[in-house]
Amino acid sequence: MTLDPWVLATILAMALATYATRAGGYLLFRAIRPGPRIRALLGYIPGTLFIAYVIPALAEGHAPQWVGAAASVAIMIATRQTAAAILGGTAVAWAVWALI
Amino acid sequence: MSLARPRFSWAAMRAGARLSIPMQIGVVPFAMVFGILAQDRGLSLLEATLMSGVVYAGSAQLLALSHWSVPAPVLAATLATFVVNLRLALMGPVLGPWLDRIRGWRLWASLFVMADQNWALSVGELQKGRFDAGFLFGSGVLMWLVWVLSTVVGYALGSAVRPPPGHPIYFAALAVFVSILVQVWRGRRDVLPWIVAALVALLTARLLPGTSWHIVAGALAGSAVGVWRDERA
Numbered sequence: 334m335t336l337d338p339w340v341l342a343t344i345l346a347m348a349l350a351t352y353a354t355r356a357g358g359y360l361l362f363r364a365i366r367p368g369p370r371i372r373a374l375l376g377y378i379p380g381t382l383f384i385a386y387v388i389p390a391l392a393e394g395h396a397p398q399w400v401g402a403a404a405s406v407a408i409m410i411a412t413r414q415t416a417a418a419i420l421g422g423t424a425v426a427w428a429v430w431a432l433i
Numbered sequence: 434m435s436l437a438r439p440r441f442s443w444a445a446m447r448a449g450a451r452l453s454i455p456m457q458i459g460v461v462p463f464a465m466v467f468g469i470l471a472q473d474r475g476l477s478l479l480e481a482t483l484m485s486g487v488v489y490a491g492s493a494q495l496l497a498l499s500h501w502s503v504p505a506p507v508l509a510a511t512l513a514t515f516v517v518n519l520r521l522a523l524m525g526p527v528l529g530p531w532l533d534r535i536r537g538w539r540l541w542a543s544l545f546v547m548a549d550q551n552w553a554l555s556v557g558e559l560q561k562g563r564f565d566a567g568f569l570f571g572s573g574v575l576m577w578l579v580w581v582l583s584t585v586v587g588y589a590l591g592s593a594v595r596p597p598p599g600h601p602i603y604f605a606a607l608a609v610f611v612s613i614l615v616q617v618w619r620g621r622r623d624v625l626p627w628i629v630a631a632l633v634a635l636l637t638a639r640l641l642p643g644t645s646w647h648i649v650a651g652a653l654a655g656s657a658v659g660v661w662r663d664e665r666a
Contacts, residue, residue, distance in 0.1 A: 339504035348487040358522025377656035385634035385651025409615035416455035418612035
């Protein structure tokens with residue numbers, strides 16, 4: 334149970350940097366009171382942010398991830414249950430991985 | 434009338450925690466891998482647990498460990514952490530309709546526990562017209578607990594249980610976001626922004642690997658194209 338001073342300093346600096354991004358973006362937008370154009374931009378952010386997250390990750394993946402992702406989308410459209418889509422997609426990915 | 438609507442209710446916290454349970458499946462192996470790697474890199478259990486508890490950002494923690502040295506790399510790890518977490522700066526403002534209604538510790542604590550997964554769930558709730566930030570807080574607190582405890586378990590069990598890289602259990606983390614995509618889809622007007630976001634993200638990921646610039650660049654480019662197209666119409 335040691336706590337090295339350099340490790341402690343690194344952990345605390347990383348924590349500050351992370352909290353700066355978590356709180357900073359929100360506080361900045363609250364301070365500048367964005368107009369309709371920025372609010373329209375934020376309306377697009379959830380979808381485009383997830384696409385920008387998912388597509389490069391899938392491009393690095395292989396058949397299990399691709400089939401699993403397709404299964405998650407299909408289950409989500411059919412059931413609208415996030416839990417079923419996550420569990421079902423992961424199960425399908427695992428099955429494909431076991432088969433090949 | 435807005436006074437009648439709860440801002441930070443216990444019921445919403447419980448609903449957030451309950452609905453986030455499937456997402457914890459992706460969190461557990463992620464945190465365990467961090468614990469295993471931390472042990473491998475010579476961190477003590479106290480140091481590994483502290484990092485998970487106060488940083489609470491998986492990809493940044495893993496990136497820091499992958500470039501670890503003695504003495505600990507204060508500047509490099511901090512800069513890398515900031516760049517990997519820049520996406521969080523874009524995520525906070527989207528929840529503005531919730532966060533604007535709370536103050537003090539409720540606001541600061543809700544921002545602290547905001548992570549990719551519970552933000553995604555919260556955006557879904559927001560789009561359904563619910564306005565209680567307790568949902569973000571409740572799902573975040575549970576995820577924080579799972580993250581810290583799984584770090585300890587991974588550290589204690591060591592490499593004996595480490596799933597190999599590419600094992601489909603890691604896909605659970607990605608399946609969360611794939612499923613959320615279906616939920617945030619708003620119809621045909623999303624087609625062009627999403628294509629632009631995907632192309633810019635792929636290109637940026639190739640140019641700047643190991644950061645989250647591709648997420649920031651893709652999201653901003655795709656959204657800007659959407660706004661530009663709407664204003665021309």
